[in-house]
Amino acid sequence: MEQLIQHLRNYYPLSNEAIAALTDRLQEVTFSKNDYLIKKGRVCSHLYFLEEGALRGFYHLNEREITNWFGxxxxxxxxxxxxxxxxxxxxxxxFMEDSCLWAISKKDITHLFDEFHEVERMVRIIYERYYMQLEERYVNLQFKTANELYADLMEKSPQMLNRVPLGYISSYLGITQETLSRVRKQHAQNGNSF
Known part of the structure; x- marks a missing residue:
C-alpha cells in the first residue's frame, strides 16, 4: 500500500484525509500467470494499480492476437x-506473471471525487498521462521503422525484453517475428544488448 500512496503523491499532493478515504476503499487482489483481469464482452468497473507483476491488453483479429499494450x-x-x-x-x-494489484471501483472513486477535489484532479492527471502515452504510441507506429521502434523499446522499457514473449513484442510493435529477430540480430551485432 505504501508503494501506491507514494506513487499517487507523485501525480498530485493529497491530504492525509484524502489518503485515508482512498485507502479505506482500496482492495488488494492477486492473480496468477495466464489469469484474465477482464475478457472481451465484460464490463470493467474497477481501476487498478499494478504493484507487482505484468499483464498485457490484446484484441482478436482474424483469429490472431494483437497485443496493443503492456502493464x-x-x-x-x-x-x-x-x-x-x-x-x-x-x-x-x-496476466503474464503472478501479480498483485490494488483495486477501486468506479462507484467508490466517483464518491471520492465529490468529497475530495484533489482526488479528482489526481485522476485527471493520470488520464492525461495515459492519453499522451497512447498518442505517442500511435505516432510511433505510423512514422517509425521497425529498427527505430525496437531501439525505443530498448531505451524506454528494457525490462520488457526479458519478461515478455517475443511473439507479444512483435505484435505490439506491429512487425512479424521474423522482422523482430532480424532487428534484434542487427542490434546485437552493433553492440547493443538484448
Missing amino acids: FENTFVTSFHSYTTEKPALEHIQ
Whole structure:
C-alpha cells in the first residue's frame, strides 16, 4: 500500500484525509500467470494499480492476437473504454506473471471525487498521462521503422525484453517475428544488448 500512496503523491499532493478515504476503499487482489483481469464482452468497473507483476491488453483479429499494450509495476491499468463508458470491453487483459494489484471501483472513486477535489484532479492527471502515452504510441507506429521502434523499446522499457514473449513484442510493435529477430540480430551485432 505504501508503494501506491507514494506513487499517487507523485501525480498530485493529497491530504492525509484524502489518503485515508482512498485507502479505506482500496482492495488488494492477486492473480496468477495466464489469469484474465477482464475478457472481451465484460464490463470493467474497477481501476487498478499494478504493484507487482505484468499483464498485457490484446484484441482478436482474424483469429490472431494483437497485443496493443503492456502493464508493469507502478502503473494504473484497466480497460479504459469499458471503465469510462460502462460498456462491455473490446479487449482482453491477461496476466503474464503472478501479480498483485490494488483495486477501486468506479462507484467508490466517483464518491471520492465529490468529497475530495484533489482526488479528482489526481485522476485527471493520470488520464492525461495515459492519453499522451497512447498518442505517442500511435505516432510511433505510423512514422517509425521497425529498427527505430525496437531501439525505443530498448531505451524506454528494457525490462520488457526479458519478461515478455517475443511473439507479444512483435505484435505490439506491429512487425512479424521474423522482422523482430532480424532487428534484434542487427542490434546485437552493433553492440547493443538484448
